[in-house]
Amino acid sequence: MANDNTKNRKAILVTPEVCIGCRACQVACKSWNQLPGIKTKNNGTYQNPPDLASAAFNIIRYSEVPSEKNPVRWLFVSRRCMHCDDAGCMKICPAPGALYRTKEGAVAFDRDKCIGCKLCVNACPFDVPRYDADGKVTKCHLCFDRIGAGMQPACVKTCPTGALRFGDRAELVSTAKKDGFGTIYGEEDLGGLGTVYAFKEEPKLYGMTDDPAIPSSVVFWHTVLKPFAVAGLGGVVAAAAIHYLAVGPHKEEEEV
Amino acid sequence: MTEMVRKSSGDEILNHWVLAVSCILLIISGYGFLFQTEAIGSLFGGFNTMKTVHNWVGVVFILSLLFSMRHSFKDALEYDEDDRQWFKVAGGYLSHKVKVPPMGKYNPGQKLYYLAILGAGIAIALSGFAIWLVQGNQTLILISHLVHNVSFCIFIIAVPVHIYLSTLANPGTFQIMVNGTLPLEVAKKRYPKWMKAAGKM
Numbered sequence: 001m002a003n004d005n006t007k008n009r010k011a012i013l014v015t016p017e018v019c020i021g022c023r024a025c026q027v028a029c030k031s032w033n034q035l036p037g038i039k040t041k042n043n044g045t046y047q048n049p050p051d052l053a054s055a056a057f058n059i060i061r062y063s064e065v066p067s068e069k070n071p072v073r074w075l076f077v078s079r080r081c082m083h084c085d086d087a088g089c090m091k092i093c094p095a096p097g098a099l100y101r102t103k104e105g106a107v108a109f110d111r112d113k114c115i116g117c118k119l120c121v122n123a124c125p126f127d128v129p130r131y132d133a134d135g136k137v138t139k140c141h142l143c144f145d146r147i148g149a150g151m152q153p154a155c156v157k158t159c160p161t162g163a164l165r166f167g168d169r170a171e172l173v174s175t176a177k178k179d180g181f182g183t184i185y186g187e188e189d190l191g192g193l194g195t196v197y198a199f200k201e202e203p204k205l206y207g208m209t210d211d212p213a214i215p216s217s218v219v220f221w222h223t224v225l226k227p228f229a230v231a232g233l234g235g236v237v238a239a240a241a242i243h244y245l246a247v248g249p250h251k252e253e254e255e256v
Numbered sequence: 257m258t259e260m261v262r263k264s265s266g267d268e269i270l271n272h273w274v275l276a277v278s279c280i281l282l283i284i285s286g287y288g289f290l291f292q293t294e295a296i297g298s299l300f301g302g303f304n305t306m307k308t309v310h311n312w313v314g315v316v317f318i319l320s321l322l323f324s325m326r327h328s329f330k331d332a333l334e335y336d337e338d339d340r341q342w343f344k345v346a347g348g349y350l351s352h353k354v355k356v357p358p359m360g361k362y363n364p365g366q367k368l369y370y371l372a373i374l375g376a377g378i379a380i381a382l383s384g385f386a387i388w389l390v391q392g393n394q395t396l397i398l399i400s401h402l403v404h405n406v407s408f409c410i411f412i413i414a415v416p417v418h419i420y421l422s423t424l425a426n427p428g429t430f431q432i433m434v435n436g437t438l439p440l441e442v443a444k445k446r447y448p449k450w451m452k453a454a455g456k457m
């Protein structure tokens with residue numbers, strides 16, 4: 001389901017291998033989007049805040065995995081909206097314009113148009129959208145305001161290691177392959193993600209979702225129920241009109 | 257002067273109008289959500305207002321639907337041999353030539369319609385409340401979203417049929433929802449068993 005922008009589609013390439021977990025990206029995002037700090041508790045990991053939140057559009061997920069050489073291996077991966085080409089959030093949203101596609105292929109949101117029904121979070125394969133204090137949607141918007149003006153996303157600009165790179169999606173993917181990354185997570189999933197990940201190891205090791213998909217009930221609703229509702233309404237209206245002309249209204253006299 | 261018989265009581269008529277208006281408002285606004293129809297949104301003054309209206313009219317709708325059980329539930333559960341025969345001639349809806357068996361106050365088509373609306377109405381209300389009020393339970397919300405939309409399909413097909421049959425297709429019927437009465441002579445023809453039970457025939 002490639003959209004019209006596939007050709008000049010922009011993307012962020014995450015290379016977790018070179019991420020040092022400094023979280024400058026988290027700070028840059030907060031600063032650009034003027035998001036407040038969040039009070040959190042120490043829960044035994046450096047991952048903080050523990051999850052995406054209305055004031056945290058991106059987080060570094062820290063996972064500790066067993067290792068032979070060291071007591072433990074520490075893996076860092078940037079988690080944020082994937083800007084799916086086939087986006088579950090956009091599919092289910094009942095309010096036009098609340099979630100929209102930018103010309104760069106990003107999925108941005110319009111706070112004023114969101115009606116706060118919270119359906120999108122349930123249709124997102126990556127559990128991304130969050131709600132602010134007024135119940136309005138918030139999430140990473142690929143810095144649509146910056147990239148529209150020819151700048152890099154704030155998180156990318158600040159990343160000191162190149163773990164986050166922004167650019168032409170097709171170029172980013174082919175460079176990563178040339179650099180020897182065997183798995184490009186998100187290359188094909190959901191029509192191709194706008195946040196792609198370059199891995200040499202199993203993405204699962206880094207806590208990535210296997211085979212992400214829009215919930216099947218949402219797909220069924222979109223492809224079957226919606227057309228059925230229109231056809232059903234059209235069908236009964238047509239049937240009533242035909243009945244009226246062919247059979248006509250009930251007449252008392254005809255009754256025996 | 258023609259003698260009239262009362263088919264619907266005052267509270268029944270009032271409740272039917274509350275039910276009908278709320279249901280139609282919900283169908284229209286629901287259709288606007290389903291297809292992100294800007295024109296329907298503007299009708300309600302924007303999608304934000306439309307959501308508030310949809311949610312609260314939903315409350316009115318379910319209360320009215322539950323109240324309607326007082327008038328319609330018992331009848332809707334009782335079917336006899338004539339009712340079974342009624343289906344064989346498709347209620348006489350498809351041709352005026354067939355002989356329709358004698359009916360009571362409501363024909364089986366109407367009774368089944370009531371049960372369908374009652375079932376789909378309770379389902380759409382419960383699922384609607386879940387989508388509206390529950391947070392952080394993805395399975396419940398996705399099931400509710402599906403149930404809400406399946407019930408919507410039932411409504412969008414059944415309600416227009418009901419409206420057509422009670423207006424254009426059967427002249428004189430609409431009046432029952434205005435003043436609750438119809439001429440005795442008509443009632444004797446349409447609902448002979450009910451009239452017999454009432455001692456009018």
Ligand code: HEM
Pocket residue numbers: 092093094115116117279282283285286287289290306307310311313314315317318380381382383384385387388401404405407408411412
């Ligand atoms: C107690 C009754 C009801 C409640 C509480 C309710 C609530 C909701 C909610 C919360 C939504 C999600 C969008 C929003 O937040 O507005 C919704 C959507 C919708 N409703 Fe209802 N509703 C009720 C009854 C109905 C009825 C009677 C119909 C039609 C006969 C209907 C049709 C729809 C449709 C088609 C949608 C959009 C589909 C979707 O995007 O899920 N609703 N309703």
Ligand code: SF4
Pocket residue numbers: 080081082083084087088089090107123124125126127128129139
């Ligand atoms: S990751 Fe979720 S919120 Fe982001 S575009 Fe995809 S479905 Fe939408």
Ligand code: SF4
Pocket residue numbers: 089092093094095098099109113114115116117118119120121129136137
């Ligand atoms: S919460 Fe807002 S953005 Fe999400 S589906 Fe509802 S209206 Fe759309």
Ligand code: SF4
Pocket residue numbers: 028029030032033057058080139140141142143153154155156
């Ligand atoms: S692209 Fe922008 S909004 Fe998205 S995580 Fe980076 S800084 Fe935040």
